[in-house]
Amino acid sequence: MSANYLHYHYVVPGDDFTQAGMASGAVKQILKQLGINPQTVRKMSISLYEGEINMVIHAGGGEIDVDIDNEKIVAVLTDHGPGIESIELAMQDGWSTATEQVRGLGFGAGMGLPNMKKYSDELLIESKVGVGTTVTITVNIDN
């Protein structure tokens, strides 16, 4: 009846800033209940939030799958947006393709991917222009 792993699936609606952060907020709450080290919770929460916001800003939403076991938390963010032309460029601090409108909302400062890199233990980005992007965030559980 009870398993040694958890799986969560979230649908991130596109262009709805009022709902952005719902998935990362829910995951944060679960991790706290699991009694995971607060710093680890914070790492996952920040990187997942950035990923979630990116999906809303750039990709018209997408889906997030989160797997938690005793060793690690893995979040896979899948979208069918425009894709990233140069991942190397996108990883640089302050680089952004966000529209003026989005920047006006306080998003799109070009810190999303750099922050995800900083706070995750492993970050994998696979992207094809015109097809979409899959981001895999791994944070190790160190209790």
Added chain:
Amino acid sequence: MSGYYHSVTLDKNACRGCITCVKRCPTEAIRVRNGKAQIIGERCIDCGECIRVCPHHAKLAVTDPLSAIEQFKYKVVLPPPSLFGQYKRQEDLELIRAALCEMGFDAVYEVAAAAELVSDATRRLMEEGKLNKPVISSACPAVIRLIRIRFPNLLENVLPLLAPMEVAAKIARAQAVEETGLKPEEIGIVFITPCPAKATAIKSPMGTEKSNVDLAISVSDIYPLLLSAMNKCSNEGDGHDTAQSGRTGLSWGNSGGEAAATFTVRYLAADGIENVIKVLEEMEDDRLSDQDFVELNACPAGCVGGVLNIENPYVAVTRMKHLRSYRPVACNNIEGDKIPSELMWDAEVKPITALRLDPSPKKSLKMMSKIEEIESRLYGLDCGSCGAPSCRALAEDIVKGHSTEDACIYLLKDKVDAVRSSMLSLKIDSRDKSGEK
């Protein structure tokens, strides 16, 4: 159970077992069991929301009766800034000060005076640049307890200064000892509390081992007595200004006052517990790193919104604004270069692990998987009939062994329906009762 004292409590006779408080509790610390509300001690932050919303006045704050002051030889009263917003026809601070003495107190020390010292110390600490920004105010005990339970990461951002009530109590006792020559324990330090959280903070202090406040009397208890004392005193007064605080200290009574007194422009002030939680979530995810100071008050509009106050908080804010306009900017500053140690925390404020399912993360993971499984079978209506605030909370309670699936009336109905249809499908009529073959 938790070994933690709470001033928020329940009048069992008045409780009708409705789920108003269960639904409104910001930390999901209340359940209705056996028809009565029960507070889960380790989760309660004494914010007083349940007192605010209970339609049957079954939630109470335990405070001391006025008669308790008689045990002391010399009695010093500490009125909080918000008290000065409670009364109409009040021209200045003097009338309330005089009325408090008329009621039997020997001396008055305004908490707002201590607040000015805390403001000064805050500015100095922030200038030194040794604090983690954004700095979170340490004044609201409900907020600090919330951080300890739900946002332990942010404890390192909390201002390591005692709340003005505590600082006021230390100063008041020292002054009284000097003036009277009495022993410290012969002096009673009495705080007039606008909220249950402050009353709790006296019994279970934060940032210090033992509170210097001896008694907490609620504003609602003292209100009528103080009013009649004010009527007696209204013709007295020789025009002398004996008030101890200025605009800075008095503005601590409403949301934004403490933050403005830090003199930074990069500050944020949130009030009302739900708003406070939203701000803390943002801070935890590093989204408010451009702020210097964050003031958080559990009550709407700040301490004036304390659940033990009488006046509408917004009316009180307006009145205090008027009162303040006649006062100097501040009457109290720290003398010398060093922040007196009496203002600083002398005990660590630690996280409280009330949220985790089990001390072992491995076991927690298994429990969580069971919670998800049970929750998927519940209806998701969050009706509260089971006594838990949501279906999710019921699933957690079941896994923790505090409730059962039969507590859900919908699942129970499904079960009864299933029994009913299997009863109906039994072919009893076709049985041969005679036993003959």
